[in-house]
Amino acid sequence: xxxxxxxxxxxxxxxxxxxxxxxxxxxxxxxxxxxxxxxxxxxxxxxxxxxxxxxxxxxxxxxxxxxxxxxxxxxxxxxxxxxxxxxxxxxxxxxxxxxxxxxxxxxxxxxxxxxxxxxxxxxxxxxxxxxxxxxxxxxxxxxxxxxxxxxxxxxxxxxxxxxxxxxxxxxxxxxxxxxxxxxxxxxxxxxxxxxxxxxxxxxxxxxxxxxxxxxxxxxxxxxxxxxxxxxxxxxxxxxxxxxxxxxxxxxxxxxxxxxxxxxxxxxxxxxxxxxxxxxxxxxxxxxxxxxxxxxxxxxxxxxxxxxxxxxxxxxxxxxxxxxxxxxxxxxxxxxxxxxxxxxxxxxxxxxxxxxxxxxxxxxxxxxxxxxxxxxxxxxxxxxxxxxxxxxxxxxxxxxxxxxxxxxxxxxxxxxxxxxxxxxxxxxxxxxxxxxxxxxxxxxxxxxxxxxxxxxxxxx
Numbered sequence: 001x002x003x004x005x006x007x008x009x010x011x012x013x014x015x016x017x018x019x020x021x022x023x024x025x026x027x028x029x030x031x032x033x034x035x036x037x038x039x040x041x042x043x044x045x046x047x048x049x050x051x052x053x054x055x056x057x058x059x060x061x062x063x064x065x066x067x068x069x070x071x072x073x074x075x076x077x078x079x080x081x082x083x084x085x086x087x088x089x090x091x092x093x094x095x096x097x098x099x100x101x102x103x104x105x106x107x108x109x110x111x112x113x114x115x116x117x118x119x120x121x122x123x124x125x126x127x128x129x130x131x132x133x134x135x136x137x138x139x140x141x142x143x144x145x146x147x148x149x150x151x152x153x154x155x156x157x158x159x160x161x162x163x164x165x166x167x168x169x170x171x172x173x174x175x176x177x178x179x180x181x182x183x184x185x186x187x188x189x190x191x192x193x194x195x196x197x198x199x200x201x202x203x204x205x206x207x208x209x210x211x212x213x214x215x216x217x218x219x220x221x222x223x224x225x226x227x228x229x230x231x232x233x234x235x236x237x238x239x240x241x242x243x244x245x246x247x248x249x250x251x252x253x254x255x256x257x258x259x260x261x262x263x264x265x266x267x268x269x270x271x272x273x274x275x276x277x278x279x280x281x282x283x284x285x286x287x288x289x290x291x292x293x294x295x296x297x298x299x300x301x302x303x304x305x306x307x308x309x310x311x312x313x314x315x316x317x318x319x320x321x322x323x324x325x326x327x328x329x330x331x332x333x334x335x336x337x338x339x340x341x342x343x344x345x346x347x348x349x350x351x352x353x354x355x356x357x358x359x360x361x362x363x364x365x366x367x368x369x370x371x372x373x374x375x376x377x378x379x380x381x382x383x384x385x386x387x388x389x390x391x392x393x394x395x396x397x398x399x400x401x402x403x404x405x406x407x408x409x410x411x412x413x414x415x416x417x418x419x420x421x422x423x424x425x426x427x428x429x430x431x432x433x434x435x436x437x438x439x440x441x442x443x444x445x446x447x448x449x450x451x452x453x454x455x456x457x458x459x
Contacts, residue, residue, distance in 0.1 A: 007046025015039040025336070030328040033067050037321050037330065041374065044367045047409065051367070052310035055317025068324045077319045081280025082190045086315065087307050088284035089136035089186035092265065094306040095290050095298045096135050097144055099258045100248055105131065106148040107245040117234040118225060120152060121169050125221045128173040129180065129214075134262055136183035136283065138174040138413050140306075146170050146417075146424060155240035158230070160425075165228045167424010171417030172224060172434060175403055176216035176445075178413075179209055182279055183269065187315055188368065188402060190280070195322050195376040196394035201273035207456055208395060212449040216403055219441045227433055258298055261290050314369070321373035331377035339382045347388065347459050351396060351450035354379055355443055358400045368411060371401045392450075392458040399449055403442045406435045 001009075018035035026034065040058040044051055062068050077083055096102045106127055114123045127145055135141040146167060153163040178185035182193075182205040189209075193200050200208070265286040272279050290298040325331040339357065344350050357379075362371045376397045380390045405411040408418050408431050417424050418431070453459040 003046065004048045007043060007048040010046065011039040011042040011048070014042050023333075026333045027329055029067050030330045030333060032065055033062070033324055033328040033330045034333070036061050036065070036067065037325065037374070040317070040321070041367070041370045044370050045364065045409075050310060052313040052317075055314045058317050059313075059320060062320065062324055068320075068327055072324060072327055073320050074316065076194070076323045077316045080194070081278045082194055082319070083312055083315065084284045085183075085190055085280030086137075086186045086312065088280070088287040089183060090140075090307045091287035091290070091299055091303060092262075092283065093135045093137045093140040094303050095258050095287070096262070097140055098303070099252070099255045099298060101255045101258050102131060102135060102141075102144045103148060104245075104248055104251070104255070105134075106145060107241065107248070110148065110152060111238060111241050111245060114152070115236050115238075117230045119236075120149065120166060120234070121221065121225055124149065124166065124169045125173045125177065125217055128170070128177045129217070132177050132181055132184040133266065136181075136186055138178040138185050139416060141178075142170050142174045142413065142417060151244050152236065152241065155237040155244070156234055158234065159232065162230050162232075162234075164420075164424055164426045165230075165430065167417060168228070168414075168426040168430050168434065169221075169224055170424060171414050172220055173217065174413050174417075175405075175411060176213045176220055179213040179399065179402060180217075181206060181210075183283065186283075187311065188372075188398065191315065191319065191369065192372060192376070192394050192398035193391065194319065195372060195398075196380060196390040198389070198391040198394075200391070202269035202279050203273050208391070208453065208458060209399075212399065212445060212452050215448055216399070216441065216445045219444065220403075220438065223437060223441060224434060227437070228430075254298055257296065258290070261286055261296070261298070318367075318369035318373045321370070322377045325374075325377055332381050334374065335378040335381040339378055343382060343386070345386060347450050347454060348447055350383070350386075350388070351446045352443065354393070354396055355400045355446040358397050359404050359439070359442070362401050362404055362410060363406065368401050372398055375401070389453075389458045392453045395458075396446060396449055396453075400442055400446055403445060404435075404439065406432060406439075410435070 015035045018038055019031065023031055036058060040054055043054045059073055062073050063070055109127055110123055114120055124145060131141050149166050149170060150163065153166060179189060182189050182202050265283065268282040269279055272282060290296045343353060358371065358375055361375055376394045379393050379397055383393050405414055408415040408428055414431060418426055450459055
């Protein structure tokens with residue numbers, strides 16, 4: 001039997017055990033919900049099929065098995081702004097990439113500042129931070145940076161092995177820096193907020209997460225520089241890069257209009273706390289305006305092909321795990337069963353406990369979203385009596401899970417980036433070499449984050 005077959009049968013076995021096992025304190029619907037949720041998580045973790053297919057099966061079974069109504073399954077995801085934020089973000093990211101604006105920024109930055117291996121690594125993290133504000137999704141952003149870094153490596157005559165190391169830096173940088181801005185990762189960041197039952201605007205999210213995630217990025221960068229050295233001295237051919245830059249030509253009208261709409265988008269995001277308008281609706285309307293004649297002309301009907309339906313279905317299923325679990329009582333049962341009843345009241349000890357539990361669960365589940373779907377509602381329920389904000393708990397679980405990876409499948413961005421055809425082509429061994437010591441960094445970030453939450457009034 002191959003890995004997928006074993007994973008498929010394991011999921012069925014988990015479902016059967018949970019369904020037929022006498023479980024005290026859990027309703028019949030709650031038990032069916034738990035069985036379906038764990039089966040889905042096992043299938044996600046073992047990658048038996050594209051995650052959206054598995055998620056779609058889970059959604060349909062919730063309805064067919066009468067665990068929840070269609071409204072309970074879908075309404076939270078689709079009547080709120082999160083899915084529309086994802087759609088708008090993909091469209092804007094596509095506009096920045098298709099117009100050539102992202103590459104122009106990357107080339108200009110590298111030509112001006114980069115002269116060494118260390119300079120390349122620092123530039124990867126700096127560009128990821130800058131472009132996180134302009135390209136609101138980590139994958140298009142990382143692939144675009146990777147395309148420029150590939151040219152840099154080729155002009156410097158770097159060995160393929162060194163380029164692979166830089167590829168790991170690109171996708172490793174995206175993990176913490178995608179969490180700095182609310183729109184930095186429109187799949188995970190809004191999901192983490194929504195799971196808390198709280199709401200934020202663009203500025204308040206940055207206040208909460210900006211400092212901890214920048215610190216996480218800096219620590220990740222220094223760790224990378226310590227662990228990964230070039231196999232030979234690096235000489236950056238600036239003239240060759242200038243030639244590549246010149247091929248972009250003069251800035252086009254399409255690029256100028258893209259800049260204008262990006263400025264408008266950022267202005268709307270920054271003032272969302274004043275206007276009261278949701279970031280999701282603002283992101284989508286900006287993306288749609290980019291398609292209009294005269295003022296837009298950037299996005300076309302074909303641009304919609306860049307919005308992956310599979311991601312939307314996957315996100316819907318991940319959101320449903322937490323929401324339906326709240327309706328059926330599964331979340332409270334998990335909290336009471338798996339999480340110690342006497343959680344420490346000291347916020348720093350609490351941060352360590354949450355980090356340990358989230359990491360252990362993540363090691364086995366793999367999927368960041370799956371772990372968030374199970375763990376956040378459980379910890380929110382377990383800490384409800386402690387006076388700590390549910391948002392602080394949710395963001396901490398999200399941060400820990402997103403920053404933690406030992407193997408590529410532990411973080412989807414790292415996994416996607418390992419593809420030699422489209423990403424960095426780094427190996428599982430490379431990921432482990434960075435990921436194992438990165439575990440210590442995650443604990444440091446968790447403590448720093450809880451300290452920061454205390455300063456800003458969340459904890």
